[in-house]
Amino acid sequence: MSKLKALVIPSAARLENVCPPDVLDLIKNNFDATFNHTGKEYTTAEQNAMLGDTEVLLTTWGSPALDLAGLNNAPHLKYIGHAAGTVKSRIPFEAFGRGVRVFTAAGRIADSVADWCMAVIMSMLRLLPALDRDMHSGVLWGDDSVKGMELTGMEIGIVSLSTTARALLPMLAPFRCDILAYDPYVSPEEAAKLGVRLGALEDVMSRPVVSVHLPVLPSTKGMITQKLIARVPDGGIFINSSRSVVIDSAALINELSTGRIRAALDVYDTEPLPLDSPLRSMPNVLLTPHVAGATQQGHNSLMRCVVENIINASEGKPTRYEIDPKRWDLLA
Amino acid sequence: MSKLKALVIPSAARLENVCPPDVLDLIKNNFDATFNHTGKEYTTAEQNAMLGDTEVLLTTWGSPALDLAGLNNAPHLKYIGHAAGTVKSRIPFEAFGRGVRVFTAAGRIADSVADWCMAVIMSMLRLLPALDRDMHSGVLWGDDSVKGMELTGMEIGIVSLSTTARALLPMLAPFRCDILAYDPYVSPEEAAKLGVRLGALEDVMSRPVVSVHLPVLPSTKGMITQKLIARVPDGGIFINSSRSVVIDSAALINELSTGRIRAALDVYDTEPLPLDSPLRSMPNVLLTPHVAGATQQGHNSLMRCVVENIINASEGKPTRYEIDPKRWDLLA
Numbered sequence A, B: 001m002s003k004l005k006a007l008v009i010p011s012a013a014r015l016e017n018v019c020p021p022d023v024l025d026l027i028k029n030n031f032d033a034t035f036n037h038t039g040k041e042y043t044t045a046e047q048n049a050m051l052g053d054t055e056v057l058l059t060t061w062g063s064p065a066l067d068l069a070g071l072n073n074a075p076h077l078k079y080i081g082h083a084a085g086t087v088k089s090r091i092p093f094e095a096f097g098r099g100v101r102v103f104t105a106a107g108r109i110a111d112s113v114a115d116w117c118m119a120v121i122m123s124m125l126r127l128l129p130a131l132d133r134d135m136h137s138g139v140l141w142g143d144d145s146v147k148g149m150e151l152t153g154m155e156i157g158i159v160s161l162s163t164t165a166r167a168l169l170p171m172l173a174p175f176r177c178d179i180l181a182y183d184p185y186v187s188p189e190e191a192a193k194l195g196v197r198l199g200a201l202e203d204v205m206s207r208p209v210v211s212v213h214l215p216v217l218p219s220t221k222g223m224i225t226q227k228l229i230a231r232v233p234d235g236g237i238f239i240n241s242s243r244s245v246v247i248d249s250a251a252l253i254n255e256l257s258t259g260r261i262r263a264a265l266d267v268y269d270t271e272p273l274p275l276d277s278p279l280r281s282m283p284n285v286l287l288t289p290h291v292a293g294a295t296q297q298g299h300n301s302l303m304r305c306v307v308e309n310i311i312n313a314s315e316g317k318p319t320r321y322e323i324d325p326k327r328w329d330l331l332a
Helices: A012-018 A021-030 A044-050 A068-072 A106-125 A128-136 A163-175 A188-194 A249-257 A302-314 A325-330 B012-018 B021-030 B044-050 B068-072 B106-125 B128-136 B163-175 B188-194 B249-257 B296-314 B325-330
Strands: A004-011 A031-036 A056-059 A079-082 A101-104 A155-159 A178-182 A209-212 A237-240 A262-265 A285-287 B004-011 B031-036 B056-059 B079-082 B101-104 B155-159 B178-182 B209-212 B237-240 B262-265 B285-287
Touching: A004 A012, A004 A021, A004 A044, A012 A031, A012 A302, A021 A031, A021 A302, A044 A068, A056 A302, A079 A302, A101 A302, A106 A128, A106 A163, A106 A209, A106 A237, A106 A262, A106 A285, A106 A302, A106 B106, A106 B128, A128 B106, A128 B128, A128 B285, A155 A163, A163 A178, A163 B163, A249 A262, A285 B128, B004 B012, B004 B021, B004 B044, B012 B031, B012 B296, B021 B031, B021 B296, B044 B068, B056 B296, B079 B296, B101 B296, B106 B128, B106 B163, B106 B209, B106 B237, B106 B262, B106 B285, B106 B296, B155 B163, B163 B178, B249 B262
Parallel strands: A004 A031, A004 A056, A056 A079, A079 A101, A155 A178, A155 A209, A209 A237, A237 A262, A262 A285, B004 B031, B004 B056, B056 B079, B079 B101, B155 B178, B155 B209, B209 B237, B237 B262, B262 B285
Antiparallel strands: none
16 A cells, blocks of 8 residues: 655755654654745645645644645545644635545633643642742741632632633542533533533533633634633632633633732634733732643644544544544534 | 550540540540540640550640550550641550550551642642732733643652652552652562662652651651752752751752742741741742641541551451551551
């Protein structure tokens, strides 16, 4: 059997970020692969011109989208592997109609995001940022009357049982938390299997720990309104690792500025977060620069995820991380 | 059956810290209880004078130790409940010979310490203190080349499979870490049941995450030497939630001052940690003021732990958190 013809779109620098040497070997050994030696990223036009006999298209962040003209130029295309997250704005839906199977590393990135969520939940509950800041800035010792909270048994609210939320649930399991989730696309039976109960968004937002995992869809933009943010109880922790656009950011900043609630945020309306953002001077907010999905192990796994699954698919073996066109409208 | 006569030693202020109203009711309903209404802690002499017909002695932090004279003054003593951690310097070993059963909340505090360990491990792996500090101090954005680590699959070293370590292991379980533990009192079979392998202290200290859980014993003082600290790999995270005396603190501070390794510390040679301690100005060290065992839920559980178990013991029911005199020499 001749090897599948693969077009590896990322520049060497981009590729190195998501593809360690052994995965590069995996590509070379399993595919008849053409690499990008130009030292820069291709344009859509350049990509389109090269697609003629391509059967496997491998991309990552910074790679050009595949437009309909590109798809029309690629009559042999069988597999797309995007070694990164969302693929929705990157490929035309028509690809599925032509039998192209699409794999992304979104599921692997979700594991990294879930890890970040666990880290910030536990860190905020135990007051680590405040205690560490105090110890480093000349506060002699802690105040006995101010105690952190253990994660065990906490009431947690989960907004959307997305892939990241589902990666988080097993990490929470040993702590026997009481988890209430809002997700209109999940049945009570499916929720029960995940170990959570479903509830109204208002009730989910009323929990002392609220973690937002919404995909960006027309229906989710601005979904976390001022009224919902006001439901977070005093001292509660609001966590956003999804996207800023699902939140009324002005309302969140207002609420945080009073010190009534706390937050851990990884995503912002404008990134990099402007230096004059009021968030930057709030002691009750833990801030990270959009890294929830970025870890050493994660990035080393991104191209591996899609390449291994394309190889498995080509051999008729079971696969993971494949895009289900039936769920396209709900995808981030 | 007449109620057991209980002497509740802590002042109202101390008691409130470890005994919520429902546990106070539990004491009042189950025991013929005498409370401390003096507004201050008793001295040993005052305690001794009151022990005559006491069958249950309840204490916590700040309560006087029970000395041999006190034990001799308490011929009816059946149960000691210490709503705090270590009891070793607080009661004479002879108590066991007289049939006194001793309960402490050390096992419950261990749960809080394990929670702290999880929080700092995940926080340090994901670089949260550094990223948050940068975002709050005018660094525009993160450097793409500096990525945190996920906990999943990490190689962890555990020094002593103490109660706190055993509380930590189930929390680590979902992350499928490779855990190597040093504990000369644990058999390979028992370690396997806990999901860990046993190794030499040198090898345990060579792991990228090392967590120290040593009890303070004559044999453990200064056990973590300069040579062992040097085994922690570059960028590795050294965690101490036990006691400072088990570490060569000067060597640790030296190693940390080079920035070669990182640490999360809760305990210090002198507490409060002196304001001129070099640790206070190290960006690679997360510091908390001896709070690993102190949480809101934990403190509300301390008196409950010992009271519930004394009630169970008096009714011939199974108990937890009881001191086993055969393990006295290994107790912290």
